[in-house]
Amino acid sequence: MKKIIVALDGLKLSDSSIQTAIQLSKQHQAHLVGVFLDDFTRNSFDVAQALQQNNMQAMIEKDQHLRDTAVKLFEEQCQAQKLNYTVRRDKNFAIQDLLRESIYADLLVISADETFTRFPEEPPTRFIRDLLADVQCPVLISPLRAQPLDKVVMLYDGAPSSVFAIKMFTSVLSITRLLPTEVITVKGPEDDSHLPENKLMKEFMRRHSPDAVFTVLKGEPEQAILDKLKAENESTLIVLGAYQRGTVSRWFRSSMADLLLRQLKCPLFIAHNK
Template identity: 30%
Template sequence: MKKILLVFDGAHFSEGAFEFARKMNEVSPILLTGVFMPLIDYSNLWSYSAASVSGMVIPMLEEEDAAHIEKNISRFSTLCQSAHIEFRVHKDLTEFALPGLKKETRFADLLILGSESFYHNISSEEPNTYLKEAVHDAECPVVIVPEHFRFPEKNILAYDGTDSSVYAIKQFAYLFPELAGNKTVLVFVKDNDQIAFPDEQNIEELASRHFSDLTFFKLGIDPKKYFALWISERKDSILVSGAYSRSSFSMLFKRSFVTDVIRDHKIPVFIANR
């Protein structure tokens, strides 16, 4: 049984994120932990040390915000009971919300976030800063889910020859063995003219051990411009992507093909940090 974190902020309840967790439980029972974060601007308080040095006063939750959270907790509990999901509720993150979430991910197999709801009121940028930071510092793999999607019947494994892309493929296979029988395409994504799959024999030996219906595909277009369009026609899929190293993490969200897929809210995206 996997331990899954499902995170909500303030008044926002992601129906899509919960539906993904519900479908996971149908396939194989899970322990679902609902984490309820406050509606407070922590843009300068990602790390505990930064918060301590800044001397900033943390605003208390307004009564209206607290009422929204309690309403969401009640809804979450009712939905879990109806779907026969074993669940827990965590809401003690009011002091330092994002660092608290980071610690929660240390003790979980997977984090699920709603791509359209997670702190969407903070900025119009998509993915917004909070979503980027949550993915960046998560100590477990993350699935970013739009509000409307089809539960994956196909897997798209984004591969560029890097260790991070191979790591993500392995983590996805370990966490979602129930999806390994789906039609799977390992797509070589590279923004240059390289034709051959790097380490083709090695990646074939690994991937074919986990995915029984596997094909290889070289994307013959600029992924930064057209990958999101190509993938938008595959609405019953999940995209699997590596997150690069932490030092170069900004690459993932700086006009990358993954950014465009998340922003378009078409399919779930699985991201695994190293």
């Protein structure tokens, strides 16, 4: 039985993350762990303002009630689906707790707009970027609106990292082999139209997604992939490796995952080998 964890903020509960995690757990008969990151530094209110208005205790109690209600809602939905589930409430720094949890999970589900602060951010949020840099298991970034998956697109450039992401996907979410699958590669205008390591890659895919189709695009990779994926609907799951560069270089060149998070509303399955 696989173990799927879903990262949740009880003060800003993500219904799409819960629904996505429940759907995948039910399909794969997985054990679902709701990880509520009750970070002691996380409040829904402005602390300085609460002190000034002398209602700090009332605001703390309100936050506690919100968090307790969120846990109850999660439990009720898991029980309604007859899932094998656990609730864990981690109370230290959110990013550190979640990274530790990821060591012992097969898959982590988290919303694209998760910040674990009271301030909204456009994807990719700082929290998501920090998480993807050091996470120890594959991550499924859920869209803002959950819906059943109807297609899988795998990004493949011939590098071991892209093959590793596909391996992890076919291992962790094996049920999705039944979905229509497309493998996308980008090559230069003067290059041939064959996949990198064409024979080996097609041999590998026949064992995991025997009906997969292969598409070779021409042009600059980021733009060619983005143009292609913009034609997909929001129920297409995109599989890719990410964050292969060191911390310093990521400041100067965005990951493909960053680009897709900014431009698309599709769910992303991201895995990288360190």
